[in-house]
Amino acid sequence: MLNLQNIFDTIDMIDKQHLDIRTITMGISLLDCVSEDPKRCCEKIYDKICRRAEKLVQTGRDIESEFGIPIVNKRISVTPVALVAGSCDTEDYVPFALTLDRAGKTCGVDFIGGYSALVQKGFHKGDELLLRAIPQALAQTDLVCSSVNVGSTKAGINMDAVARMGRIIKETAHLTRDADGLGCAKLVVFCNAVEDNPFMAGAFHGVGEADSVINVGVSGPGVVYHALQKCKGAPFDVVAETIKKTAFQITRMGQMVAAEASRRLDTPFGIVDLSLAPTPAIGDSVARILEEMGLAVCGTHGTTAALALLNDAVKKGGIMASGHVGGLSGAFIPVSEDEGMIAAAQCGTLTIDKLEAMTCVCSVGLDMIAVPGDTTAETISAIIADEAAVGMVNSKTTAVRIIPVEGKTVGDMVEMGGLLGSAPLMPVHTASSAAFIARGGRIPAPLQSLKN
């Protein structure tokens, strides 16, 4: 039987500790929209998305109202567009992005992801054309998110793709310079991308997925932070146990919402993404959890260990609470979207080098990092290569979402707005990596034994 304390604990988590469902994401396969005629292909894409996701937003709102749990975003992910558009008789892939944008707006969702290509080993025609179109696509749309997978543990790293992504990010920043390079906030470069990720900007609907599917991403750094305040000075065993219990509760709620959304939308349930996804709101920060463990400022020595514990405990706690776990499960560390990370970067304690080390032990990677506008394409590519190497060798997903802000330099701030937050521009190393990036080719897949 529920008691008064249980009820008010839950209400406090929602009201005071920012507990929410970050996203209900409907994955939709576009493989049956293939056509030689690009116009026909776009029509089929638009029709299918609108038909499948017609009730997504309203269902999200209904669940929000009935269960009293905020559902911050409703999103759509689709089959990587490079695969769908590859057979079309056209060299211009921007119309596909415009179609996705229009479909997303008709359905009323917050984002639509899947303007993507998987090029870890090489490019086919569709990949080539999609990469070429990314800067314009992101500049001309509002809701479309793009991702490119440039490496994997089994394939190695496609360094030609890495080199191109540096240039694409620079061009995207230039085309969206009036909005401080906002286009780059909707572009992720992955290593070991997953097929069932509900989170943007990297969501796409993998080819191994069902025709449509419901994936849910939970949140709740504030709840973990609050729980840890009750065990000040206690050993790490107690810290880990407390995080596990909290993650279990958060995930149970996510599982319930996922099952409910799946039932109401008559769409199979895919996965719950066990994530600690921060927002720029005070009290909803992953950095503050690390600081609560005893670090004066996030980014100082001890941060990687603290994050490793947090990430592992979140997964251990969450995994029993959900029927199927997937996506990017783990603690996210997007700088601009986390109030504590912003503060730590502003005071200079949190650097890109430290963030790179942190990404070895947590979910995803160098995320929402603003850098000076004069950062070269080669340097950005080299940052991507480093991060992809971390993912490739450690058999984990890593990603780079970096925003070179034209006309601004270290110490300036950029405002992204909404969940994307604001970021101080962080310094990058100025010594050149150009000759390294110019080599091209592939970095071979790593050995999976002799682990040292």
Next chain:
Amino acid sequence: MKAIVTVVGKDQVGIIAGVCNTLADRQINVLDISQTIMEGYFTMMMVVDLAACKAPFDELRAMLKDYGESRTLSIRIQREDIFDAMHKL
């Protein structure tokens, strides 16, 4: 469908009576009530059955919220499942 109604606010005469009347007007049956004073605030949770209630959930939620605000109380209604999910194995 079962739901949980929670009421929090400064203690005053007739809170339970007022909330119960409001629910009764909509054919909502009260199954269980638990009430205490927490940190000086009147705090109550009720388990209610909505089987006979014809009003849409959204309308019910807004109506209880408005009634609460008229008496400087915070009243909310949520389906029971969310609490079960988080607190029962």
